[in-house]
Amino acid sequence: xxxxxxxxxLLLASLMVAATPILLAALGExxxxxxxxxxxxxxxxxxxxxxxxxxxxxxSGSPAFGFVAAAGGGAVLAxxxxxxxxxxxxxxxxxxxxxxLFGLGLxxxxxxxxxxIKPPPVARLDIPLLGDIPFLxxxxxxxxxxxxxxxxxxxxxWWMLKYSRAGLxxxxxxxxxxxxxALGYKVVRIRVAAILFGGACAGLGxxxxxxxxxxxxxxxxxxxxxxxxxxxxxxxxxxxGRVLLGAWLFGGVTVLQLNxxxxxxxxxxxxxxxxxxxxxxxxxxxxxxxxxxAPASLGRIFHASQ
Amino acid sequence: xxxxxxxxxxxxxxxxxxxxxxxxxxxxxRVTTPLLSISGLTKAYPGVVANDAVSFDIIEGEVHALLxxxxxxxxxxxxxxxxxxxxDSGAMTLHxxxxxxxxxxxxxxxxxxxxxxxxxxxxxxxVAENVALGMEEPPRLRDLATRIRxxxxxxxxxxxxxxxxxxxxxxxxxxxxxxxxxxxxxxxxIMDEPTSVLTPQEVExxxxxxxxxxxxxxxxxxxxxxxxxxxxxxxxxxxxxxxRNVGTCLPxxxxxxxxxxxxxxxxxxxxxxxxxAPGEVALExxxxxxxxPSAFGTALKDIHLSVQAGEILGLGGxxxxxQDELLAALSGELPSDAxxxxxxxxxxxxxxxxxxxxxxLLAAPEExxxxxxAPDMSLTENAFLTGAQRENLTARGFIRWGAARAFARAIxxxxxxxxxxxxxxxxxxxxxxxxxxxxxxEVLQRPRVLVVNQPTWGxxxxxxxxxxxxLLDLAANGAAILCISQDLDExxxxxxxxxxxxxxxxxxxxxxxxxxxEEIGLMxxxxxxxxxxxx
Numbered sequence: 110x111x112x113x114x115x116x117x118x119l120l121l122a123s124l125m126v127a128a129t130p131i132l133l134a135a136l137g138e139x140x141x142x143x144x145x146x147x148x149x150x151x152x153x154x155x156x157x158x159x160x161x162x163x164x165x166x167x168x169s170g171s172p173a174f175g176f177v178a179a180a181g182g183g184a185v186l187a188x189x190x191x192x193x194x195x196x197x198x199x200x201x202x203x204x205x206x207x208x209x210l211f212g213l214g215l216x217x218x219x220x221x222x223x224x225x226i227k228p229p230p231v232a233r234l235d236i237p238l239l240g241d242i243p244f245l246x247x248x249x250x251x252x253x254x255x256x257x258x259x260x261x262x263x264x265x266x267w268w269m270l271k272y273s274r275a276g277l278x279x280x281x282x283x284x285x286x287x288x289x290x291a292l293g294y295k296v297v298r299i300r301v302a303a304i305l306f307g308g309a310c311a312g313l314g315x316x317x318x319x320x321x322x323x324x325x326x327x328x329x330x331x332x333x334x335x336x337x338x339x340x341x342x343x344x345x346x347x348x349x350g351r352v353l354l355g356a357w358l359f360g361g362v363t364v365l366q367l368n369x370x371x372x373x374x375x376x377x378x379x380x381x382x383x384x385x386x387x388x389x390x391x392x393x394x395x396x397x398x399x400x401x402x403a404p405a406s407l408g409r410i411f412h413a414s415q
Numbered sequence: 416x417x418x419x420x421x422x423x424x425x426x427x428x429x430x431x432x433x434x435x436x437x438x439x440x441x442x443x444x445r446v447t448t449p450l451l452s453i454s455g456l457t458k459a460y461p462g463v464v465a466n467d468a469v470s471f472d473i474i475e476g477e478v479h480a481l482l483x484x485x486x487x488x489x490x491x492x493x494x495x496x497x498x499x500x501x502x503d504s505g506a507m508t509l510h511x512x513x514x515x516x517x518x519x520x521x522x523x524x525x526x527x528x529x530x531x532x533x534x535x536x537x538x539x540x541x542v543a544e545n546v547a548l549g550m551e552e553p554p555r556l557r558d559l560a561t562r563i564r565x566x567x568x569x570x571x572x573x574x575x576x577x578x579x580x581x582x583x584x585x586x587x588x589x590x591x592x593x594x595x596x597x598x599x600x601x602x603x604x605i606m607d608e609p610t611s612v613l614t615p616q617e618v619e620x621x622x623x624x625x626x627x628x629x630x631x632x633x634x635x636x637x638x639x640x641x642x643x644x645x646x647x648x649x650x651x652x653x654x655x656x657x658x659r660n661v662g663t664c665l666p667x668x669x670x671x672x673x674x675x676x677x678x679x680x681x682x683x684x685x686x687x688x689x690x691x692a693p694g695e696v697a698l699e700x701x702x703x704x705x706x707x708p709s710a711f712g713t714a715l716k717d718i719h720l721s722v723q724a725g726e727i728l729g730l731g732g733x734x735x736x737x738q739d740e741l742l743a744a745l746s747g748e749l750p751s752d753a754x755x756x757x758x759x760x761x762x763x764x765x766x767x768x769x770x771x772x773x774x775x776l777l778a779a780p781e782e783x784x785x786x787x788x789a790p791d792m793s794l795t796e797n798a799f800l801t802g803a804q805r806e807n808l809t810a811r812g813f814i815r816w817g818a819a820r821a822f823a824r825a826i827x828x829x830x831x832x833x834x835x836x837x838x839x840x841x842x843x844x845x846x847x848x849x850x851x852x853x854x855x856x857e858v859l860q861r862p863r864v865l866v867v868n869q870p871t872w873g874x875x876x877x878x879x880x881x882x883x884x885x886l887l888d889l890a891a892n893g894a895a896i897l898c899i900s901q902d903l904d905e906x907x908x909x910x911x912x913x914x915x916x917x918x919x920x921x922x923x924x925x926x927x928x929x930x931x932x933e934e935i936g937l938m939x940x941x942x943x944x945x946x947x948x949x950x
Contacts, residue, residue: 277548280540285538288536291531291535293498294548402710405538
C-alpha cells in the first residue's frame with residue numbers, strides 16, 4: 110500500500126470531472142420535480158444522450174456538435190415521457206421506469222457500430238494566469254467547458270427558482286397544480302417544458318461520460334449514474350446548491366476509492382466500490398433533516414376537469 | 416305573504432318593461448348602468464347541462480348574490496366569467512363592450528377578480544409569493560410586500576407578507592386571497608362561498624370590507640349557501656336551479672325559508688327534535704393531547720369533554736383548528752394515552768379502529784371520497800369495510816357477499832340514497848347521496864357513540880335535513896353523538912350542548928339553547944386579530 114501515491118491536487122481536480130455527469134442530470138431532474146413531475150427515466154435519458162453525443166461527435170469530428178446532439182437525444186426521449194404522462198395521463202412511475210429500460214435498449218442498438226472507437230478529444234480550457242496559480246489553478250481552472258457549464262447551471266437554476274417570475278410559476282405548478290390552473294397558468298405546457306429541459310440536461314450528463322470522462326462507448330456505461338442523480342435531488346431537498354454539494358461528495362468518494370484501489374488499500378474492492386453510494390446517501394440524509402419537503406403535487410396526475 | 420311579492424320569476428322580469436323591477440329600490444342613489452351583462456350563457460358537459468341560457472345583469476356597486484344548491488351551476492357560471500371555462504353559447508358584455516375572456520389573465524386585465532371556495536393558494540410559499548402569482552404585472556417582491564402591508568391595514572385585514580401560507584389559519588388564508596384581488600383594483604369581485612371558514616366576528620368584518628368596496632363602486636358577485644348572510648349583505652339575488660335561472664329576489668325582503676324553497680324547487684320538512692333524556696356518560700375524554708400527523712395540521716391540546724347517552728354534543732370551530740385530528744383520535748386512527756378516552760368506562764385510547772367499533776364507537780369522517788369511502792369500490796364493498804364486524808358480514812374469514820349486499824341495500828333504502836344499486840362505485844354517487852350513504856352506514860350499525868365530522872358538508876338542503884333527522888333519531892334511541900361541524904346553524908339545530916375548537920384547544924362547553932351568535936363567535940376565537948376597515 111502506498112498512500113503517498115495519492116495526490117490531493119489530482120484528486121480534487123478529478124473530483125470536479127467525476128461529479129459533472131450526475132450534477133447535470135440531477136439539475137435537470139430538480140427542475141422537473143419542482144414542476145411536480147417525477148421522471149424516473151433519468152438513467153435512460155442519460156445513456157441515450159451518451160450514445161447520441163458519441164455517434165455525432167465521431168461522425169462530425171466535433172465534440173461540440175456531439176453535446177448538442179446529446180441534449181437533443183435526451184430531450185426527444187423526454188418528449189415521449191411528456192406525451193405519456195401529460196397528454197395520455199399515464200402513471201409517472203411506470204412511465205419513467207419504462208423510459209429507463211427503453212433508453213438502455215435503444216442506446217445499445219444505436220451504439221453497435223461504435224464499440225472500441227475513440228471520440229475526438231475535447232480541449233481543456235487553458236485559462237491564462239488563473240491556470241498558473243499553484244494547486245488552485247490545477248484544481249479549479251484547468252477543466253473542459255462542460256465542467257464550468259455545470260457550475261453556471263447551478264447558479265442559474267438557483268437564481269431562477271428563487272428570484273425570477275418564471276421560477277415562481279414553475280414552483281407554483283409543482284406545489285398545487287389545481288390552484289395554478291385556477292389562476293390561469295398552463296400547467297401541462299409548463300410541465301412539458303420542464304420535462305424537456307430535464308431530458309436535455311440528462312443527455313448532456315450522459316455525453317459527458319462517453320466523450321470526456323471515459324471516453325469511449327460501452328453498453329450500459331452510465332452504470333446507475335441516473336439513479337444516483339435521482340436520489341441526489343431528493344436528499345438535496347430540491348435545492349440546487351445542495352445538489353452541487355452532493356455531486357461533489359459522490360464524485361470525491363468515487364475518485365478516492367479508485368485511488369485507494371490503485372494504492373492497494375487492504376479493504377475488499379467491493380466495499381470500496383459501494384462506498385460512494387453509501388456515503389453520499391448517508392450525508393444527504395443527515396442534511397435533509399430540516400423542514401424542507403417535496404413539492405406537494407409531485408407525481409400527481411393533473412387533469413383540468415371543468 | 417308580503418315577502419313573496421318581491422320574489423319574481425325570471426320570465427316576468429324579462430317581459431316587464433326594462434328590468435327596473437328587479438333592481439334595488441330607486442330611492443337608493445346608485446349608478447344603475449350594468450357593469451356585467453350576461454345573456455343566454457349555456458355550458459354543457461357530457462351528460463349534464465351545467466348552465467342553460469342563464470341571463471342577468473350586475474350593476475356597478477351592487478352586491479349580487481348567486482344562490483343555488485350544489486350542482487345548480489353556480490361554480491360553472493363564475494368560472495365562465497373568470498375565463499376558466501368557455502361557454503358553449505351566449506354572450507357577456509362588460510362596460511357595454513363584448514367580453515369573452517380566453518383565460519383568467521384576460522379576466523384580471525379586464526378588472527374581474529375572484530376569491531375561490533377552495534383556496535387557490537400554495538402552502539409552501541410565502542404570502543407575498545402567493546399574491547404575486549395572482550397578479551398580472553406584480554412589482555418586485557420587496558415593493559409588493561410594502562403594498563400588501565398598506566392594503567391589508569387599510570381594509571383591516573392584517574397580514575405579514577413574509578409568512579408561509581401553510582402556517583396560516585383558514586381566516587388568514589382568505590385574507591391572502593382577498594388582498595390578492597384588492598391589489599388589482601377590480602371592478603367586479605367574485606366571491607365563492609367566502610364565509611364558510613370564518614367565525615361570526617370575522618364574517619362581520621368581511622362584510623364591512625365588502626360594503627366599503629361596494630360603496631367605492633366595485634360590484635360583488637357573492638355565492639353562498641348561508642341565506643341569513645345574504646339577507647344582510649346583498650342587494651339583489653339570482654337563483655339557479657339545475658343550471659337555469661329560476662328567479663330573482665330582493666334578499667332583504669325575502670325570508671330565508673322562501674329563498675331555500677326557490678333553490679330546491681319544493682318545500683321540505685325541517686328536522687324535528689323529539690324530547691329525550693340524557694342517560695349515563697357514554698364517552699369521556701380527559702386531557703387528550705396528540706400531535707397532528709400532517710405537517711400543516713393542528714395538534715390537540717388537553718381536550719376534556721364528556722357525552723351522555725341520548726345527547727348530541729356539537730363542536731364548532733373554523734376548519735383546521737383540530738377537527739380532523741379529533742375525529743382521528745376518536746375513531747382510533749390516531750392512538751393516544753389509553754386513559755385519555757373512555758367508552759362506557761373502558762379505556763380505549765390505545766385501541767385501533769376495529770377494536771373501538773367492536774365496543775360501539777363508530778365514526779364518519781369529513782372527506783367522503785378517500786377517507787369515509789373508497790372511491791373505486793362498490794357500495795357493497797364500502798358497506799362491508801366498516802360494517803363487517805358489527806353486522807356479521809364474515810364467516811370463517813370469508814366475506815358473506817349476500818349479507819353485505821343486503822346491508823348496503825338497507826342503507827340505500829333507509830336513507831333514500833339515489834343510485835341504480837349497491838354495485839355502483841362510490842365515486843359515481845353525487846356528494847349528497849354518498850354522504851347519506853356513509854352516515855347511514857354508521858347509523859344502521861346501532862352505534863353506542865357516533866362521531867361525525869361535517870355530516871352535511873356540500874349536501875343539498877333536503878338531504879341535509881334528512882341526515883340531521885337521522886342523527887336526532889339516533890340520539891332519541893339512546894346513542895351519544897359527537898357532531899363536529901363548521902355549520903353553526905346545523906349545530907344550533909341539533910345539539911344539546913355546544914363547544915368550539917380553536918387552535919387545537921376546546922372552549923368551555925355550554926348548553927346550546929341560551930347561546931347567541933356573539934358568544935359562539937368568541938368561543939371560536941373571536942376575530943383573530945381582524946379589525947374593521949379604516950377607510
